[in-house]
Amino acid sequence: MRRVYCDANATTPLLPEVMEAMRPYLMEDFGNASSIHLQGQRARKAVDGARETLATFFHCREAEVVFNSGGTEGDNTAIFGLVRAGDHLITTAIEHSAVLRAAERVAERGAEVTFVAPRTDGLIDPEEIRRAVRPQTRLISVMLANNETGVLQPVEEIGKIAAEAGALFHIDAVQGAGKVEFDVRRFGCHLCSISAHKMHGPKGVGAMYVRRGTPLDPLIVGGSHERRQRAGTENVPGIVGLGKAAELAMESLADGTVERIAGLRDRLEAGVLRIAGTGVNGAGAPRVANTTNIRFEQVEGEALVIALDLKGVAVSGGSACHSGSTEPSHVLMAMGLDKNAARASLRFSLLRTATEEDVDQVLKVVPEAVGHLRALAPEVAGTLG
């Protein structure tokens, strides 16, 4: 059976160049980047090289790049490292749970938190952020692109509001990195978190832009790694992989790959929308090129995900971090969908390597599966899960 992977927002495979770049640092160049000897110097050189690439990627100084374990750590660090009891945090109702759970935690510890709701198209209105600002507002944390809908948030405008308010600004850019033009200066943020495995790099490694002078308390303490901002022996192969993945992502933004993926996504979306009783969540809002979130009326999303998997098409009912949970997507619910509509929605997210044939295959399998589900039993619709 031909399998098509349409769940790139959950994770992506390494590109061969990334694998090749990492390989020496798993075996012969295994040194600890903090060691004085030759092995250590080789590892240090590799980490420094990756840091230079990431500085280009973020548009920042090398000293402003902190390597870490990925998006969740970056999000947690931003919130726990800045927000204290008595402070006010503004974030949104559609953030990843790495932000939401951290925000709830600081609220339990005496901070005030405002969760700004999106519009029905999934876009955060910057004016809503402005209205939420208070004198105590310490941090504003908003995602660059939503993981479920792909909707791109107006971070530049929010950055200006943060500057006017004298608040710090963190961007969870995990789903936007490598998919859109990226410049932390333009975004006006103090902190920006990315993850390697969402852009064809390895799992378990990420990076954070920390603007010079930002009074961020480290989340993990120990040795003096990463200018004391993140203790722990550097994940040298992972960091090298992230550097290569960032380099390839920048190339893909310049060489027309993103436009090609947008074309494939648009064709996939148009094809699926030919099925009656379907609609795009986040339609009309600016979105990353690879993502579409489609609701199928009278279909239980959980069953459709399984049926498609058994027919070789891998998609997701929402965030992979929530599979198996009872609650329908908090993102779609915040956009005003009811429970049944939220549960009837699937996310298709294309790899950078996706092809026309992949889309053809999806467009062959999905209408059949939806038709089968709908024909079976109207009573199944909306009653599962």
Add this chain to the structure above:
Amino acid sequence: MEQHTTIAVAMSGGVDSSTAAAILAHSGVNAVGLTLHLWDQTRLAGKHGIPDAPKAGRCCSIDDVYDARRVAEDLGIPYYVVNQEERFERDVVRPFVDEYLAGRTPIPCSLCNNHIKFDQLLKTARSIGAEYIATGHYAVNEYDEKRGRWILKRPADLAKDQTYFLFGLTQEQLSRTLFPLGHMTKPEVREAARQHGLRLAEKPDSQEICFIPGGDYKQFLTAYLEEQGERMPETAGELVAASGEVIGKHEGISNFTVGQRKGLGVSSPSPLYVLQIDPASHRVKVGPDAELATRTLRARQMNWISIAGLTGPMRVRAKIRHRHEPAWATLEPAGPDEILATFDEPQRAVTPGQSAVFYDGDEVVGGGWIV
């Protein structure tokens, strides 16, 4: 079963369903493992004496889902967890609570089989392209061409017989259900588990109601109603002797089940048993063991399996609770969807809320709910 037929195996993480999955996976069909997530075991943990950390051996604990997934991984079959918490609460937990509050003694496993495992699971299976489901129940399911009906039979291992909980299966459900363990004994199943290299071949059997860790249903009722923002209804009342004499008071009818001896709160020269619970007056009638026995029962919401329906008197053996040895009785229709069963010998503790299941030899004739 033809090759390439897709069969969804309900996997609980126990030895029985894991072995059923292993047998099917090795038979060449396309087996797909499904675990129904029915109840969040942490939901009421620590409240009103309910144990904090759910022990293993009950469905829906994280450990059991892990065990089921590990088996599916070893067998190399696709595996999914399907969430049915809302349906389970609506169709099994809530009725279970309401039955106790009404002075009856419910059987959640039968409700779960009727509403979840053989109804929703079959629908889920079909929706993902599986025309059949398989479970690890000990029961035999065969098509009889002469009668043109699917027949449910007692299994090879009568000590593990689960037909009592399966009486509600419709012909349509039976036609789409496989019981791969029906012709095996439990020791044979464990041996098969070992031969298939299942890591949980020695895992102990579970006995408790899956959503009641610790097994104390009174704790559960209290904690559940509190969580729902409801009060335990006031059902305190009198304990009365068979003569009608009031001999004591009790704190609520949900504390009792017919045949219960312990916890009556009255002393008596000879042991006393609960004979009857009257939900209207809150009176609980108690008396000596001899008075527990009754010769008849009425049952409703009948489901017939080996016959299309009961049209006249029929000789059967009737089973009135899980551990009851079926006893000879004559069935007769007693109104729409209701029957009267008259036992040859009086039977002890006929309990409203339990099911009565009728057997003709090894075959399940049908069954209903005792009123």
